[in-house]
Amino acid sequence: MAESKTNRVALYASAFLVIILVLFAILRDNADIITLKEAKEILKNRSVKSVVASEDFVYLKTEKDLYKIVSSQVTPDMFTDYKVQVKSDSSIVVYFLFLVLFLGLGALAFRWLQKKRPLLLSAESKRESEYKSLSDKAYPIESIKSDVTFSDIGGISDVKSELEEIIDFMKKPKRYKSFGARMPRGVLLVGPPGVGKTMIAKAVANAAGVPFFYQSGASFVQIYVGMGAKRVHELFVAAKNNSPSIIFIDEIDAVGKKRDGQRNDEREATLNQLLTEMDGFENSSGVIVIAATNKIDVLDSALLRAGRFDRRIFVELPTNKERASILSKYLEKVPHDVDVNSIANMTVGFNGASLAALVNEASLLAIRGHDFQVTIEHFHHVKDKVMFGKKKLQILSPKQKQYRVTYQAAKVICATYFDLPFEKLLLSNEKLTPATDEPLIKHELESRVKMLLAGMVACAIKYREHASSAKGDLDEAKEIVDKMIQDYGMGSSLIPSENEKEILMKKLYDETRNLLESLQSVMAFVENVLNERESITKAEVKKRLDEVL
Missing domain, CATH: 1.20.58.760 (Peptidase M41)
Known part of the structure; x- marks a missing residue:
């Protein structure tokens, strides 16, 4: 409070000093005094533009300068060719009014700033506190316990065989270290949306019996500079503290797109932090990064080099046999009278998520129709709704x-x-x-x-x-x-x-x-x-x- 009062006094003093200086500059007489001879010479040269007489001096104004001579030295016949203006005290009144106006405007501006100052300070402090809360807030990066097993996922026998080595490594690290082998630092799952990349990563964590840290690539893209990189660092610290563990980054292309070298925005800073963290793994860290993407062509080459994502696994759309296996999983708890091979034949181009939606829609249709079980007719009716979406039926003549x-x-x-x-x-x-x-x-x-x-x-x-x-x-x-x-x-x-x-x-x-x-x-x-x-x-x-x- 005392500091605020001192600042206010200093502000008033500064304003008063400025006003005095302005007033002095306006009111001071800056004309050069001359002799009678010099005055006659100037008048003779016809260089005088105007003549102003006051009680004490006569002012001669030329094109460039202003001169004055004592009134007692001049005679009226010296200015027969000039119109002499009489300088009255009214100019002082004008200056005084100007001073009052200046002081009034200054006071109004000062009061306006005083009123706005709390709002400006409030907005600034709000931004600072928001950033501080985001930067200092301890986001609870915690592992989740995966309850997804490979038996819950149908039709991924090829993928499973690729991942079994990693699972065995995490279970028996000494066996591999005795041969001088190191665990892959990263596994990149590549495939179209809906094929089950996230479920595969969860199944790996469940089979290995290790903590599973899930993050979406978009969660690293923050408004404030440095927040995404900080989030990446905290994620890796948490994973190392709970090693052996698995970090799963879904849709990594949201943060791992190619750098163009023309800018250094928040996304690129976050990507640099991710690359640094993956390089910082020791062989004994026991952390594996599994990432998923459906756009491998847009990923930065630094992510794809050896030593980061050492292994790439392509998860394609399921084949006919794999669709039948997936459908069998989803139909286990659904009362039905259908041949899964028939449904598999009619679902060419479906991914795992679409098959799950198909079974669910058929079940809902059976419930609406008060049927005791799902039949092939239910699947026929909902297949196009899942594939192409529900459209309003046209009224045809x-x-x-x-x-x-x-x-x-x-x-x-x-x-x-x-x-x-x-x-x-x-x-x-x-x-x-x-x-x-x-x-x-x-x-x-x-x-x-x-x-x-x-x-x-x-x-x-x-x-x-x-x-x-x-x-x-x-x-x-x-x-x-x-x-x-x-x-x-x-x-x-x-x-x-x-x-x-x-x-x-x-x-x-x-x-x-x-x-x-x-x-x-x-x-x-x-x-x-x-x-x-x-x-x-x-x-x-x-x-x-x-x-x-």
Whole structure:
């Protein structure tokens, strides 16, 4: 309080001194005094611009200077050619009013600053306290006990064999050290979202019986500079204090992206700290870092070099056999009457998370329908909802419905004829089979393009026109043909000609037309079924095709 009062007095004194100096500068007489002879010389040269007479002096103002001469020395006839202004005391009044105005404005500004000062100090102190609380707060970085086992995860036999060595190392470190072998410092799990990378890391921790420290890469990206690096350091300290242990960093690409060398922001500081911590492992530290990403191409090269992430494990989408294994796990506690192999066949392109969602949605549908168990029909109804999301059903006029029936009938016939992966078609579905990036042979790609063109071909045969809803299938067909010619070298030559794509598309269109024209009886059968119940299975279409072919 005393210090505040002293500061206030000093402020007032400084303000008063400034005002005195300003007033002195304004009121002081800065004219040079001259003799009568000098005055006559200046007047004779006609260099005087104005003449001001006061009680004591006469002021002569030239272009550049201001002179004064004592009034008693001059005579009126000296200034016959000039208009003499009389300097009165009113100028003092003006100066006084100016001083009062100056003091008033100064007082108002001072009071405004006094009122705003607590708010400014409060905002500043709030920012300082926020940063201090973030930097000083002891975030509880604690390990979690993993209850996930490898038996809970289906279809990862290849991945499990890769990780068993690490598990054995953490259980029996002396065995490996006796051979001079060191434990890998980092394991990078690479794969698309939803394949179970986090569950795999938890299963490793459970099998090894060690503490498991989980962090997301995004949790290291902080607003304040230095906070992310501090968080990384605290994580590694906690893991070392509880060694042997496992650190799992999910979505490491959030903090480990390539450095461009043009900036040094918080993310790069955090990445540098992570690299430093991984380099600082001693062979006896007993800490392994497991990281997961689906974008290995964007990671900084320093993370990927030997000595940091020594081992990379690619976790791909499950195969048919692996999907069946995963589904068996999820169906263990669900009352059902389904063949997991049938569901596995209809879920090409599904990851582990999608399969879990599929089983859950089928169970919820069974509960809503008051059924005693989940059947294959429940899976048929919810599969597209899981794959493509729930869409509002379009309200079709009778004519539009006939176009849709013909369009979908042609697609399901071609998909069955070429044995594309699907189990059932619903009239309301725009998609029939999921796109896949798996290596495909030329005739497999052509079969898919024919299926995508089939609806337009059938409508052209029957109605000589098709609906705008064909856009999605047409776009996908064009994309596949473009890749076949440009990327896969499946044209007439490895270097495609200008109209190669047009030639291939016309060839596939004509072949699809010939196929559908030869299967008009099957088209009629499928259209009748779709008109009656708005769905048909692959088995029904195949049975009818077998009767005709």
